[in-house]
Amino acid sequence: MDALLVTQSINVVYGIATLAILALGLAVIFGLLGVLNLAHGELIMLGAYCAWVTQAHGWPFLAAVPLALAVCGALGALVEWALIRPLYRRPFDTLVATWGLSLLLRKSVEALFGLGYKSVSMPLQGTVRVLDSPYPAYRVALIVLSVAVLAALILWYGRSGTGTRIKAMVGNPELAQALGIPVKRLAAGTFVVGCCLAGLGGVMVAPLVPVQPYMGLDYILQSFFVLVVGGLGSVLGLLSGAAVIGGANGIVSALFNATYGYFTVLVLAILFLWLRPRGIYARS
Amino acid sequence: MSASLLEFEGLVGGYGSAPVLRGVAGAVAPGEVLCVIGRNGVGKSTLMKLLFGYLRCWHGSILLRGRRIEALEPPQRWHLGMTYSPQERPVFDDLSLRDNLTLTRGRRDLAPFAPYFERFPILAQRLAQHAGTLSGGEKKILSFVRALAEDQPLVLLDEPTEGVQWENILHMEALIERRKAAGAAFIVVEQNLAFAERVADRYLVMDQGRAVLAGPRAEIGREQLLEHLHV
Amino acid sequence: MDDSKHIPARRSVLRAAVGAAALGLTPGVLRRAQAAEREFKIGLFIALSGPASLFGPTQKACAELAAAEINKAGGIRGRPIKLIPTDAGGPPAETAKSAIRLMLEDKVDLFIGSHDSATREALVSTIKGRVPYIYTPVYEGGECSFNVYCLGETPHQQVQPSVRWMSKERKVKSYYLIGDDYVWPRKSNEQAKKYIAQYGGKVLAEEYVPFGAPNKFEEVVTRIKSARPDAVLITLVGADNVNFNRTFAGFGLDKDIARLSLLLEENTLHGIGAESSANLYSCMGYFANLRTPANEKFKKAYAAMFGDKAPQLSTIGVDCYAGLNCARALFGKAHGSSAHALMKASEGLRFETAAGSVTMRGRQVDKDMYLAECKGTEFDVIQTFRNVKSGTVCST
């Protein structure tokens, strides 16, 4: 029983960590730029396929990271130029266009790799003891890694000049231009970074899930819910959102069953969208 | 006039379908302050937005050091040596004062700001604070300092003294003088006549989207200005 | 209700022509409308789009192989088979719509379908027995609609022998049931609970996850771990099945807890991967590396026709092969093509599947079932259960 409790709590933490890392890319794109990118899940999917491709070529797992960054980055730049910029400040059209894009990406990957499940083998096998109950090593690593990535991001966004410029652009674009900040280019760059982060998330979860063209659909809505619940424009918002969604899902699934867990997530999302749209941790 | 840093003429522009400027001309030379004066809604801020490139001008030309710039984006104009302190939302509310000031600089040290902090110690005291917590007047001061400290050859100030206490207005005047001495040019939109009279080298008086009166301060008396301000 | 019966062919052709023109379609519609009546047309419903289209290529290939063989042997009642593959991977209404087209425009003689149950229900209520309909894949059993014939494994066929084997050979006393939340898993678990009790085992828990939702299985696996069952009976399908088994192994439970999955074929096993497939069993009517003479022969023909680029063989795919053979036998045996004649003929009908020959009883199939243990990403068939009853008997 006690061991059960421990493991279930770690499961909750793990759930939160994965949610956060998977929503990260969207947090940048939707949270900072306000772009509703429905193709986010497909970027994750591409990242996962990168992991599989590296494995298929017998390269080390970590080689997937640069590959994913390259693929998603390039795609991101193209999409920003072709879809996002022309539809700037037309949220509904962006929504609809990126949905079309996600369809396009799914089918292209299907044409390229087929529909079969690709399994990416665990870079870390076996289990490690956490609070003297065994837990899968790679999942532990993923938790640690997510925390690291998020921490790094908090530091970079808070300290670096670029981070400050992005904040400036988000907060007051007109004034930012008066200071010579090339807002358009900066926004494009930010979008690309968001895409890369999505790809990175894809690489990280690849060994844990069945990799196939439709996997993105599982992540897009969850990611949106996380952001809406947490509040846009801050890593803290992202974390609190992941905590609520992932936590609620994990706890309810642990206490009752997965169906209730899923219902809880949907209901929570609806309630927040409706009653507290600025989320738990709203940007000032 | 030949030595002028910025020249503009026949400027027509506005928002959507509505022309606010109906043909305005003017110029400013290095080490000179051009004060733009007029009632609300006569197009002063619109003129500034046109000059800095937020609004495309429908007709007319803007020359910076003899180069046409009306096609350029605001950031490009900044890189050519202009800067701008807007009338509304003059600072980044969710950035600290320090970040507001050092945003455009590679390094974050505050040495260049010493002379400004002398005049406005309150800024130095609140460096870590978010600009959003400042009062309207304090924001104006912060924005003013930021713009001047960039050491750009041409500074556009839109109502810099709005809501600023008068002793601080005097500090502003002194700092403007200091930059003038260093050869900087200013275009200042102002409603505060007293301030305008003290800093201006030339006036540009506007009414209903047109320049109705322009010339050196010496040639234009307060009565003429008041007549156009209708007070 | 189908008023095209009551008007002379010429006019209906005319209509089709006008229609085609009106919609700017290729004259293809036209040609199909006047196509020679000699061909024996089969509307083949397989997944060409959507997640299930994973099986599409195999389904198509196996059907084509069967059609080629049958045609070489003189076709059905002397008429060459013409397959009309049609997408059943979309929403049921779409598929039903295609069925109408195949009936009215192509005037098909027979439907063969390999798709999910919701689509089957849609087709049954659209076809209404006007055309015989052979449903080939593994399913929940109990389909007895007029003029419908089911070939797939039923829960009874999968569960009864495998559970008995587990209890007897593996000394499994306690089971944990996990499945997707829809009809097939629930029916299967009904059967499972019956036989588990019968063989003196007990069910520790029965759990379902939302079907078609983004599921994660850490919580479930942790619960299983603390429940310490001897075996887990898995009725998850597709991605959920892959996901669960990877998580299960990830938590290191694969060493001491056996897993019996009721819908585990080659593609899914590849998804699960070698490192997660230890101690995992599957019970189906067909496995690609089955060592029966029939299968050797079948695989040789398959390879000969499609070469080494041939799509992966698996039970859901090869059932289409059985489907065509069944059709041939059925029409060969029956006098006339009326539903009653066909249903009458179906009783005791024998025909070839990829695995071997089977018998149809009560419009379902009694067949040999195979229990396989996963070795890496391969199935190792360790036990054969002869001629297992379908457990469903429909009127004929």
Add this chain to the structure above:
Amino acid sequence: MRLATPPLQLAGLAAVLLLLPLGLGDYWSYQLALYYLYAVAALGIGLCWGRAGFLPLGQAMFFGLSGYLSGLALIAFEGSVWLIVLLPLAALASGALAYAIGTLVFRQRGESGPYFSMITLALSLLAYQIANSWDSVTGGFNGLKGIPGLPGLDSFGAAYYVAAAALLLALALTTWVLRAPLGILWAALAQNERRLVLFGFNSNQLKAVAFGLSGLLAGIGGALYAPQQGLVTPQLCGFLLSADLVIWAAVGGRGRMLGPVLGAVVVGALSSTLRVRFQFWEVLVAALFIAVVLLFPQGIVGVFAPLERRFASRRRRADLGAPRRGGAQDAARLVIDGVSAQVGEVKILDRLSLAFERPGIFCIIGPNGAGKTSTFNLLTGELAAAAGRVELDRDAVTGIAPHRIVRLGVGRKFQIPTVFTDLSIADNLCIALWSGRASRADLLRPRLRRWSSPMLAELRQRYGFLADATRKAAELSHGERQILELAMALLTEPRLLLLDEPCAGLSPEETQQVIEVIRWASRRLGATVIVIEHDISLVKELAEEVYVLHNGALLAQGTVADIQSNPAVQAIYVGAQK
């Protein structure tokens, strides 16, 4: 854009729909019948998205709901006459649910942006799971099966005509609503919600009605889908159908009535033809779809917009007299008593006290940030008072919703002219006339678009361009827009008229005209007119009394002469000095 299709076109369409089956085989009739039902649902999306300006992403939920309801009814009461009542009820249930959701969500904060879309999306996912899990009622994943067809109507031909009839009904319904004031108000709402509210309309309720109607349309589709297909499955509530409906509306053209219909039938039929022909048909659909969004935001139908305008009828039908506006008629007594208010950190009104106890023209002047416009926002209930109270005719109006305050007889004109640019001049003027005059039922009567009032007649006399019925406000010059908005403000025949720099950006001639109109109107309405103005020369011409605001408080009050000689006033204009 002219969104409504005249009845004539509708009749033509009816003829086409009736004749089509003769040309096509049964299969195409059957196929079209299905897409007609989808089209009915897509029509609802066009209504919300193209007209009222918000995008519902979960319409399948309503399609599915009524699908299940009518399915259950058909099974329970097979062949009974009660079905005539029950099926419409199933459709209405969807409409009611949509209206309820709309009311709840919109009332909360008038949220109608992407978040509303997300809510509807999440709801449809929920609906899908419920339909999937609740076997006992819905039949679970395999769906609700064995649904009998409509008694005597279940042959392909008959099914086609049922669907066609439903589509025509839906089109007629939407045509009617879109030609009625309601449709005009939706279009206005999408362009400038705040402005509409300040004409006294409850925009959130209008949006809820639009959403409810879209739900009803989806309901009609679903209610007939059940008998036509004989099976209702959870996919019917799910995300994919919702997405398809949106895609069809977008590709066909959300802005015009026939757009979604065309989208559903063409794209739908196209994809179902493609799906059998080659594997990656979805790629084509997706590409087509992105292309349309990027290149033709108004969809396929939008391409023909120019033609449509050519055929637009120019003749104006005979006017109908509008009733007098209800409520008190005499000039409003306005008292602002010690009101403070702030936005964020900044205090914008500081214990402000003003009183306007008699009809006449009063001017408010003051430097930037003095709180002039904020005072207007306070009066129209858009700015909440932290302290103090505002009285209109001795009743406190602090904390009352803007549209209610406006209905008490408050009219307002903004500094920047905010007319509804996509609407014709006539419709702009009508919106003003309806304000405070039209009852809820009236909003469904197209003839209200012919309303006129003596004042409108006189205004048309003064300004010829106001009589040009079909010209769009977008085509007006800045000056004309100022006049149009002023006219709109006057047509509401307010008892308290708030004018914010009515002459901003006008040429001297235009300025003179406006001055005259204001004088004329104040006499004619006998109203209290408050004008924010900077140009003292205009103030001289207009004001009986001048109020000078400074730092959110009243600095001075009196005749123009008093004000000009007031040293304090001098000081704030000349600048801070001690």
